[in-house]
Every structure is written in structure tokens, then in C-alpha cells.
Amino acid sequence: MGKIKRKQKESISLSLLLIVLISLQAVILLGICTVFFVSIYSDSLYEAVTMNSEQAVSQAATTIENYSDGIKENLQLVSNKVEECQNWEETRDFFEMMTSMRSEVVAIMLYDREGNILSYGSKGEVLKENIRSNLSFDGGLFAQNDYCVIAPHVQNLFVNRYPWVVTVAQKVKTDLYEGEVYLAMDIKFSSIAAYVDNVGIGQQGYCYVIDSNGDIIYHPQQQLIYAGLKEEDLGMVGSLEDGVHKSGGIIYSIQTLNDGNWRVIGVSYTSELIQSKINDVYRLIGMNAVICLIAAALIMMLIARMVSKPVKDLVGAMKEFEQDAENYRYKSVDGIYEIHTLSSSFEHMVIIIQELMEKVKQEEITLRKTELKALQAQINPHFLYNTLDSIQWMCEQGEMDKAVKMVSALAKLFRISISKGRELISIEDELNHARNYLIIQSFRYKDQFTYRFEVDESILQYRCNKITLQPIIENAIYHGIDRMVDEGEIVISAGQDEEDIIFRVSDNGVGIPEEKVENILKHDIDGKSGIGIKNVNDRIKIYFGDKYGLHVDSEQDEGTTITIRLPKITENEGKDKVW
Incomplete structure (x- = not known):
């Protein structure tokens, strides 16, 4: 018994040795990486996100404004022609010609103050006899503005045709009718929507459009929002001024169009830019890792003399267990205190794993059935x-x-x-x-x-x-x-x-x-x-x-x-x- 006690006093605690050495290396490595990362990348992260978001939103706003200006020019062209027409048939023919020539123009309508259709043209489409609710006409809005825009909606004026459109309208003068006359053009919204969909601000970022009241005009994930699967904080975003704003890990870039009716919102995530710069961090970590490996190798050379033989036996036993875990039988090996404890723990682990393997076999069928039900439900x-x-x-x-x-x-x-x-x-x-x-x-x-x-x-x-x-x-x-x-x-x-x-x-x-x-x-x-x-x-x-x-x-x-x-x-x- 005295010899055993003497050997225990002379033995070195492997756990204490490893804890001290690994802790020291981890503290040094973490300190170096943290200092370099914080000093080099924290400032550039926000700057890069801001620049990328502003550029994307500016391009989107410019495209929408250019598209809007083109629509205004077409509307004015039609308005001038209406004033020159001598009869309703001439306006109808001109409207049909314009809708046929302009693929983005779905329909051209001429309304009186009450919304009655005086003349129309829509690529030869047949007008419904009974229109319950004309979403392309807003008498109050038309009367208050020389030029106005109705937000995207479904046009329901023609038989078997329900396109997604934006209506632009203005007052016109014509000798063919005594009262106020409104000229309205229904324009496909798909071209603007397609461009907004393709605006990328990183891999996860996107753009959407709201009106001056903070209501969504177009969102690339509009269906998810309406279904309640995604949310946008429209109240908060609508209260922000033009420019760049940060909220948590989200960057909002906002720009109002020149006419003041619509606002383009860019959403981007700061976390995306970390990866673009993380390679620099990897190089620094790699250099430190090499130093740590060299130090670890020297330390392991010292430890190997004390634990080499029992560790090799234990490793060999583990490999045999990997090859035939179900039928393997293990007996713990002798060695220093830590190795003997580890060996005994491994012996106990082998028994537990073999029991779990048998249990898993029985549970696997139940699990597979559960997966099937989840897939079908x-x-x-x-x-x-x-x-x-x-x-x-x-x-x-x-x-x-x-x-x-x-x-x-x-x-x-x-x-x-x-x-x-x-x-x-x-x-x-x-x-x-x-x-x-x-x-x-x-x-x-x-x-x-x-x-x-x-x-x-x-x-x-x-x-x-x-x-x-x-x-x-x-x-x-x-x-x-x-x-x-x-x-x-x-x-x-x-x-x-x-x-x-x-x-x-x-x-x-x-x-x-x-x-x-x-x-x-x-x-x-x-x-x-x-x-x-x-x-x-x-x-x-x-x-x-x-x-x-x-x-x-x-x-x-x-x-x-x-x-x-x-x-x-x-x-x-x-x-x-x-x-």
C-alpha cells in the first residue's frame, strides 16, 4: 500500500497539465484575434453595408422614376390627341392603336365625373356589361389632382381578364362632352415589380416600395406578408426620413421619389459582410494556430513518455470498437490515474452505447413513421x-x-x-x-x-x-x-x-x-x-x-x-x- 501511495504522489496530474496549457493558449489566441478583429473590421462593416444599400436603392428609385416619367409622357400624348378628336369613334380607334403599340399599356379609359365610361381601348378586349366595382376609377382622387396614381390593383373591366395594373389619370378637355372628363391609363405593374425583385443587397437583402402613408405598394415577398408568414415594421419604417438607418442587425436605406408619392426601402443585413472579410481573420488565426501547434507538439512530446503505451492501447481499443461496436468487449487498461479513469469510463461508455444501439433499433421504425406523417400532414x-x-x-x-x-x-x-x-x-x-x-x-x-x-x-x-x-x-x-x-x-x-x-x-x-x-x-x-x-x-x-x-x-x-x-x-x- 505504501508503494502505491508513493507512486500517486510522484505522478503528474494530466488533467491539470492539459487545463493549464490549453487555457493559456486559448486566452492568448482569443486575445490576439479579438484585438485584430475589433480594430480592423468593426468600422468597415457598417460602412460597406451602407454603401451597398444606398447604391441599390438609388438605382431602383431611378428606374421607377424613369418608368413613371415615360408613363406621364404617354398619358400627355394621349391627352393631346383626345382634345383633337372630332367624335367618339376617333377616340376609340386611337385608344385601340395605342394599347396595341404599347405592350405595357393594358387599357385606356375616358370617364365622366361619375365614373361612366365615355370611350375605351384595350387591344380589342370586350368590356363587361355589368361592372360591380371599378378599381381603376377614383372620382374623388381624380377631381382633386391634375395628375394622380392609383396603387397597384386588379383590373376588372374586361371579360375573362384580370391583370395587375397601376392606374395613372389626369383631367382632359374635349368638345365631345360638356362636363369634366378624366383620362386614365392602366399600366402593367409587372415590369417595375420584376426590377424590384431583382434588386439585390447581399444574398438576403431586398427592396420594396411603400406610399406616403406607409402602405405597401409592392414587396417581393408580398404573399408571405399577406399570409402572416412575414412581417415588416411599416410604422417604424414610414416614420424614418430619407437616408440610411440602423435597427439591430438590419440596415434600412430609404429614398423618396421626386413626385413624393412613393418611397423605395432597401433592407440589408450587416451579418452578410462578415463573411466577405472573414478570410483576413482566418489568416491571422492560421498564423496563431501554427504557433500553437508547434507549442502543443513540444508539450505532447513530454506527455507522450508518460502516457504513450496506455494511450496507444486505448486508441487501438477505440478503433476496434468503431469497426464492430455491437459485438465488442472491452477491459480497462492500467496506467497513470487519468488514463486509468479514462479507460474505465470508456469501458462504461461501450456498455451504454451498445444498450443505446439496441434501443435505437426499436425506435427507428417509430421515427420513420413519424417522419412520413410529418411529410404528409x-x-x-x-x-x-x-x-x-x-x-x-x-x-x-x-x-x-x-x-x-x-x-x-x-x-x-x-x-x-x-x-x-x-x-x-x-x-x-x-x-x-x-x-x-x-x-x-x-x-x-x-x-x-x-x-x-x-x-x-x-x-x-x-x-x-x-x-x-x-x-x-x-x-x-x-x-x-x-x-x-x-x-x-x-x-x-x-x-x-x-x-x-x-x-x-x-x-x-x-x-x-x-x-x-x-x-x-x-x-x-x-x-x-x-x-x-x-x-x-x-x-x-x-x-x-x-x-x-x-x-x-x-x-x-x-x-x-x-x-x-x-x-x-x-x-x-x-x-x-x-x-
């Missing part, structure tokens, strides 16, 4: 709202047959979606689900696209995950067909390849940029769908393994084909097997 209220809105509109228009077909398709769509709680349904039901979805969308996107099915009838009784095709078709419509000028086409094919089922959804839409194709299954691009492309791919892989899933082929301006590979599962297999 997404609902698309936006699609349901638009569908019901379309049905209501059809009923109001007296198109009862179409409304009945659309209600029937919607009922079948949700019946198959529910499918009595089953995840796997027949391919025939899945194809019917897709057909019902396309029936609904064909009513909503009238004359925008056609579709057809190419189906191998011999595979209809095999099983597949429910709601597999509909998200892919939805993506083809929203991101492919909806952006086209010409009529689109969607082709859905279902066939077999040896032991697998193959679905393909092809469209002739605008395609997906090459740089985005690789990431489409990693990050969902769908902003409207409740269950997107990535979700479908994840569900298939969780159910059937990495061999199965989605593959995307796309070429810009040519179209996109998404291939879905599934195993052949019969009805009995779908019931008996727990996937």
Missing part, C-alpha cells in the same frame, strides 16, 4: 381557396355545368387524398387523382395548356404512394406553363421497366436553369404547393430506399421531364409489409 389552403373561388365565379356567371364538373373533380380529389388513411393506393387511383387535379386546373387556366395521359393498362393494380403525381403536375403548371406566352402541354406517362414502375411528367414550359436542377431535390422551389417535389422524393426514399425516387431533366425554353421510379408492389404486399 401538409395542406394546401391556397389551392382550395382558388378552386372554390373559381366555382363561385362560375355559379355567378350561370355556368352551372362547369361548376358541377369542378365540384365533382374536387370531391374525387380529396376522397382519393384521404384514402381511408392508407399511404399506398392503386396506380389507377393515383392516375384518377391526377386527372381530377388537371380538370380543376384546366378550368382555372383556360386555354393555357392541354394535357394527355399515356398509360400501360397492365400496371394499374400495382400500388404507389398517394399524392405522388399531383405535386409534380402542379410544379409543371406554376413554374413551367404559367410563365409561357404560347399554349403549354403536359404529358403524364405510366409504364414499367423490368421490376420497377416508371412515371414521367413532361411539359414544354420554360424549363429550369442548369444551376438549379442539381439542388431541386435538396431545396423545395415550390412556393404554392402543400407537398412539393422534394417532399415527394423524401417520402418515396423513406418508404422504399435510396434506389427509388425522382430524377429531373430540364432544358431552358424547351421544357422539363421529371421521372419517378417505384418498386412493383401488389395489393397484398402493400397490406402485409410494414414499410
Whole structure:
């Protein structure tokens, strides 16, 4: 016992040695990095963000002002011509010519004081007989101003046409009417919106436009704001003067347009600029790291003499445990106090890990089921709202047959979606689900696209995950067909390849940029769908393994084909097997 006590007194505490040495190095390294970082980068961070934000907002404001000046010139040109016209037919012909020549001009209207339409032109569009609420006319605003602008709104004057427009108006004189006459032009807002969308202030920054009252005119994330998923502190921003203001980690750059009606707001984040300068910090840290490594190497040479053998044994044991953790058996090694304690702790850890591994096996099935339920428990209220809105509109228009077909398709769509709680349904039901979805969308996107099915009838009784095709078709419509000028086409094919089922959804839409194709299954691009492309791919892989899933082929301006590979599962297999 005396020898043991003497050895314990002579032994050096490894924990104390490591704590002192590592703490000393950490304090020195942290002190050097902090001094250099604070002195070099703190001032330049705010300056860089300010400059970048001001430039982007200034460019956006200039573009909007130039666009506004062009609109004013066009409005004055039309006003001068109206004063020269000898009859209403001549004004109508001129309005039609102007809307045909100017792609950004949706319609030109001539109103009396009460908002009655005296003359109009809109690329040959048919005026509604009964206009319930004309959002492009504001008599009070028109009467108080020689020139005024109505904020972006949906134009609802013409049959089957509801474009997003900005209305500009001014008073005009004409010998054809005794009272006050207002000339109004409905202008596409898409060109301004597209430019604002593309204004970049770093990777996360953006621009938006508000009016003098602090209300949003346009925001690139407008739908998220209206849905309550994103908030802007409009009260605070509206109270700020033009210039640059900092609030927390956000930089607001504000500029009012010359006419004083609109303000351009730039939002940027100071954290983004850290990365652009962090490389300098890395070099400093690297130099200190080299010094620390040299010092650590010298220290470890001293320590190695005391702990080399038991540590090597312990490392070897750890490698063996890594190779066969489930069946490994370990016995602690002797050595200095710290090594013996570490070895005993490792022995205890091996036992605990092996028990946990067995427990994890049992919990994995439950976890996978939970993941599947989470992936499926997404609902698309936006699609349901638009569908019901379309049905209501059809009923109001007296198109009862179409409304009945659309209600029937919607009922079948949700019946198959529910499918009595089953995840796997027949391919025939899945194809019917897709057909019902396309029936609904064909009513909503009238004359925008056609579709057809190419189906191998011999595979209809095999099983597949429910709601597999509909998200892919939805993506083809929203991101492919909806952006086209010409009529689109969607082709859905279902066939077999040896032991697998193959679905393909092809469209002739605008395609997906090459740089985005690789990431489409990693990050969902769908902003409207409740269950997107990535979700479908994840569900298939969780159910059937990495061999199965989605593959995307796309070429810009040519179209996109998404291939879905599934195993052949019969009805009995779908019931008996727990996937």
C-alpha cells in the first residue's frame, strides 16, 4: 500500500497539465484575434453595408422614376390627341392603336365625373356589361389632382381578364362632352415589380416600395406578408426620413421619389459582410494556430513518455470498437490515474452505447413513421381557396355545368387524398387523382395548356404512394406553363421497366436553369404547393430506399421531364409489409 501511495504522489496530474496549457493558449489566441478583429473590421462593416444599400436603392428609385416619367409622357400624348378628336369613334380607334403599340399599356379609359365610361381601348378586349366595382376609377382622387396614381390593383373591366395594373389619370378637355372628363391609363405593374425583385443587397437583402402613408405598394415577398408568414415594421419604417438607418442587425436605406408619392426601402443585413472579410481573420488565426501547434507538439512530446503505451492501447481499443461496436468487449487498461479513469469510463461508455444501439433499433421504425406523417400532414389552403373561388365565379356567371364538373373533380380529389388513411393506393387511383387535379386546373387556366395521359393498362393494380403525381403536375403548371406566352402541354406517362414502375411528367414550359436542377431535390422551389417535389422524393426514399425516387431533366425554353421510379408492389404486399 505504501508503494502505491508513493507512486500517486510522484505522478503528474494530466488533467491539470492539459487545463493549464490549453487555457493559456486559448486566452492568448482569443486575445490576439479579438484585438485584430475589433480594430480592423468593426468600422468597415457598417460602412460597406451602407454603401451597398444606398447604391441599390438609388438605382431602383431611378428606374421607377424613369418608368413613371415615360408613363406621364404617354398619358400627355394621349391627352393631346383626345382634345383633337372630332367624335367618339376617333377616340376609340386611337385608344385601340395605342394599347396595341404599347405592350405595357393594358387599357385606356375616358370617364365622366361619375365614373361612366365615355370611350375605351384595350387591344380589342370586350368590356363587361355589368361592372360591380371599378378599381381603376377614383372620382374623388381624380377631381382633386391634375395628375394622380392609383396603387397597384386588379383590373376588372374586361371579360375573362384580370391583370395587375397601376392606374395613372389626369383631367382632359374635349368638345365631345360638356362636363369634366378624366383620362386614365392602366399600366402593367409587372415590369417595375420584376426590377424590384431583382434588386439585390447581399444574398438576403431586398427592396420594396411603400406610399406616403406607409402602405405597401409592392414587396417581393408580398404573399408571405399577406399570409402572416412575414412581417415588416411599416410604422417604424414610414416614420424614418430619407437616408440610411440602423435597427439591430438590419440596415434600412430609404429614398423618396421626386413626385413624393412613393418611397423605395432597401433592407440589408450587416451579418452578410462578415463573411466577405472573414478570410483576413482566418489568416491571422492560421498564423496563431501554427504557433500553437508547434507549442502543443513540444508539450505532447513530454506527455507522450508518460502516457504513450496506455494511450496507444486505448486508441487501438477505440478503433476496434468503431469497426464492430455491437459485438465488442472491452477491459480497462492500467496506467497513470487519468488514463486509468479514462479507460474505465470508456469501458462504461461501450456498455451504454451498445444498450443505446439496441434501443435505437426499436425506435427507428417509430421515427420513420413519424417522419412520413410529418411529410404528409401538409395542406394546401391556397389551392382550395382558388378552386372554390373559381366555382363561385362560375355559379355567378350561370355556368352551372362547369361548376358541377369542378365540384365533382374536387370531391374525387380529396376522397382519393384521404384514402381511408392508407399511404399506398392503386396506380389507377393515383392516375384518377391526377386527372381530377388537371380538370380543376384546366378550368382555372383556360386555354393555357392541354394535357394527355399515356398509360400501360397492365400496371394499374400495382400500388404507389398517394399524392405522388399531383405535386409534380402542379410544379409543371406554376413554374413551367404559367410563365409561357404560347399554349403549354403536359404529358403524364405510366409504364414499367423490368421490376420497377416508371412515371414521367413532361411539359414544354420554360424549363429550369442548369444551376438549379442539381439542388431541386435538396431545396423545395415550390412556393404554392402543400407537398412539393422534394417532399415527394423524401417520402418515396423513406418508404422504399435510396434506389427509388425522382430524377429531373430540364432544358431552358424547351421544357422539363421529371421521372419517378417505384418498386412493383401488389395489393397484398402493400397490406402485409410494414414499410
